Amino acid sequence: MTPRPNVSEMRTRQIIEAATAVFAAKGFDVATMEDIADAAGINKATIYLYLKNKDALIRAIAEQLFAQELAGLQAAHDLPGAATERLTAYYESLIADEAEVLPLMPIFYEFCALGLRRDEVRAVISEFIDQVTGLLESIIQDGIDSGEFAPTEARQAARALDALLSGTLLHWVYAPEEVDVDAQLRYGIRLMFRGLANHP
Amino acid sequence: MTPRPNVSEMRTRQIIEAATAVFAAKGFDVATMEDIADAAGINKATIYLYLKNKDALIRAIAEQLFAQELAGLQAAHDLPGAATERLTAYYESLIADEAEVLPLMPIFYEFCALGLRRDEVRAVISEFIDQVTGLLESIIQDGIDSGEFAPTEARQAARALDALLSGTLLHWVYAPEEVDVDAQLRYGIRLMFRGLANHP
Amino acid sequence: MTPRPNVSEMRTRQIIEAATAVFAAKGFDVATMEDIADAAGINKATIYLYLKNKDALIRAIAEQLFAQELAGLQAAHDLPGAATERLTAYYESLIADEAEVLPLMPIFYEFCALGLRRDEVRAVISEFIDQVTGLLESIIQDGIDSGEFAPTEARQAARALDALLSGTLLHWVYAPEEVDVDAQLRYGIRLMFRGLANHP
Amino acid sequence: MTPRPNVSEMRTRQIIEAATAVFAAKGFDVATMEDIADAAGINKATIYLYLKNKDALIRAIAEQLFAQELAGLQAAHDLPGAATERLTAYYESLIADEAEVLPLMPIFYEFCALGLRRDEVRAVISEFIDQVTGLLESIIQDGIDSGEFAPTEARQAARALDALLSGTLLHWVYAPEEVDVDAQLRYGIRLMFRGLANHP
DNA sequence: GATGAATGAGGTTTCATTCAT
DNA sequence: TATGAATGAAACCTCATTCAT
Numbered sequence A, B, C, D: 001m002t003p004r005p006n007v008s009e010m011r012t013r014q015i016i017e018a019a020t021a022v023f024a025a026k027g028f029d030v031a032t033m034e035d036i037a038d039a040a041g042i043n044k045a046t047i048y049l050y051l052k053n054k055d056a057l058i059r060a061i062a063e064q065l066f067a068q069e070l071a072g073l074q075a076a077h078d079l080p081g082a083a084t085e086r087l088t089a090y091y092e093s094l095i096a097d098e099a100e101v102l103p104l105m106p107i108f109y110e111f112c113a114l115g116l117r118r119d120e121v122r123a124v125i126s127e128f129i130d131q132v133t134g135l136l137e138s139i140i141q142d143g144i145d146s147g148e149f150a151p152t153e154a155r156q157a158a159r160a161l162d163a164l165l166s167g168t169l170l171h172w173v174y175a176p177e178e179v180d181v182d183a184q185l186r187y188g189i190r191l192m193f194r195g196l197a198n199h200p
Numbered sequence E: 001g002a003t004g005a006a007t008g009a010g011g012t013t014t015c016a017t018t019c020a021t
Numbered sequence F: 001t002a003t004g005a006a007t008g009a010a011a012c013c014t015c016a017t018t019c020a021t
Helices: A005-026 A033-040 A043-048 A056-076 A083-096 A100-113 A119-145 A154-174 A181-196 B005-028 B033-040 B044-050 B052-076 B083-094 B100-117 B119-147 B154-174 B181-196 C006-026 C033-040 C044-048 C054-078 C084-094 C098-115 C119-145 C154-174 C181-196 D005-026 D033-040 D046-051 D054-077 D083-096 D096-117 D119-145 D154-174 D181-196
Strands: none
Touching: A005 A033, A005 A043, A033 A043, A033 C044, A043 C044, A056 A083, A056 A100, A056 A119, A083 A100, A083 A119, A083 A181, A100 A119, A100 A154, A100 B100, A100 B154, A100 D046, A119 A154, A119 B154, A154 A181, A154 B100, A154 B119, A154 B154, A154 B181, A154 D083, A181 B154, A181 B181, B005 B033, B005 B044, B005 B052, B005 B100, B005 B154, B033 B044, B033 B181, B052 B100, B052 B119, B052 C006, B083 B100, B083 B119, B083 B154, B083 B181, B100 B119, B100 B154, B119 B154, B119 C154, B119 D033, B154 B181, C006 C033, C006 C044, C006 C054, C006 C098, C006 D005, C033 C044, C054 C084, C054 C098, C054 C119, C084 C098, C084 C119, C084 C181, C098 C154, C098 D096, C098 D154, C119 C154, C119 D154, C154 C181, C154 D054, C154 D096, C154 D119, C154 D181, C181 D119, C181 D154, C181 D181, D005 D054, D005 D096, D033 D046, D033 D154, D054 D096, D083 D096, D083 D119, D083 D181, D096 D154, D119 D154, D154 D181
């Protein structure tokens, strides 16, 4: 009913977008509210009209990033077809977003560090990991049920799979010239699939 | 007359040790030099007698951590016996150090974040990852040569293995109550071994 | 609507004024930014909104002082009349400002010391001395052209005159009770005039 | 009677010498006790065995410099001959020491600034100026008595002369390439002599 | 006499945050 | 809604000085 509830929402988005870029480039602590305001083309004080403080801004970014990430996995999960195909679709979507994912990695690691020290942040990350694990588990369970995979502890397998994916990202961002993400991910997953496979 | 050139060296160690704990607890930026001095039981200014500045302190910690980590892998690498056994020895040493490793994880992630923004830090991490990969590759290659593993791209396999290990750490630190590291790591590695195995 | 672009300019002036007094009283290095802020009745951090740092503050003061000083000489230079009268007007203006000039002497000497060590400062002082010399030279040349003074090297005479003036200030500030500036300056100038005069 | 009272004295001299160079190069406040110790090739703490503190060090330097300077003037004063010749001898000795005097100028100006703020320093400088003035006055009075100079206020003349000399130094140090000290000083003095001369 | 080690005190500068307009 | 101006709090680092050896 309100005429334009989106004006405020758009400003918030604009700020979060600018902040994401600035935080990625400088780090949460080094980046200043002024840096962010400049990047957003607004005044420093204006940020406080939309976000309580720097911490809230960081949290807002986290939520947005995790939501995006989850959406991708959820989409793969909802796909019809074989488990291996759905999982492959997931990691291919990861690779497809390469240009967007890479610059966000510093934020991701910083979050991981932050989460080990501040409980509110920890809760957000734990929840995220839990959901990712759950979706992967569900897909794997489908694979087991369909006979694609040998019977196994689906949740452990899900964690192993996610571990492989996120660990591969680390190698990728630190050796982008040597590591061909596509090939490396494909290789890792194939290994896992073979490990999980229903051998004759 | 007593051979005591280590007074200085011991102080440096003392400071680094205190700083490691403080940085782990608060983060590089939030932790202050005074926090560290207090933790070491010395005066703030004394730190500067042994380390040029906060950055140098951070660097010193990084080097020490990476060196320790590498030493563990190197030891496993130098072990006699089958590749699978040597790899297993490695991850078991990781688990054995649990009490020490866990509190250092925030530092590790913070480094990963830092390294993506500052080239000097990046170089240190890249080098570390490269050495880890190299050692794992060497073990895997031995496994291939001995017929334990099917012929494969040993370097890619090494990266996949390290990815699995470090990714599992992430799950562990964020769900320590649900995740049994030992079991989870064992499970992941078994999967990989089966994937790599020379099937009849 | 009111034309008030000078809010910022006035604050800057306010700060410079306070800083001038504090620097004169304590010296560039001993005076703290807090001293200056207190003297200006503002917060320490506010200074940095208007001047980049302590150095910039010092520079701003130098420029202002030299500009004022030059303005006085320029005014005397632009006067009509005989050279001796114009020069006399100059030193009289110096004496008239006694109350303002005296407390600034420490700053002047400090600048002279600083200028011998830092090239950017040196440039400012060199330029100042050069302009003073130039204006005095111009007046003296007029005196030569009009037959008031005997033909001579006007630039050297100008330097000698300025040397006498500034050297007299030194005696004055260090023996204010014994030295009657007015009489002393008048005496010195008369000596010079007689030395320069066109004797029959 | 003491075997070697000069060991201590020599160390003190060594320190003062080093400090003079360091202070001249960096300024009283910026130069650190460690800078000085390094320049003297000794330990920082050793300085305190010979000089109470930084202030005492600065004072010691002042005293030494002023004593040297006075000695030069005293020597000229004690010369036989005409007043103009004795005065000329003085400024020639100044010029002869050029290589030594020039690097000390920053210290001199810094002292002048310091003296206007700290009474103990002021006393030293006032005394110095007073003695210089007294010696010059004595020479000039001799010139008057001998008929070389016209009757005049010898003390005022002395101040004017010293003002000219020290003011010329300022021009010299700030325009060393344009100003030929020798010529400039000679010129200034000639002007004064003519002004003082007993015209027919 | 000489010094390596230590520290208390303090200065410059930065920044998240607030508020009047 | 938006912002220019202001500030309290704090962090890094330096240095004169002391003292045990």
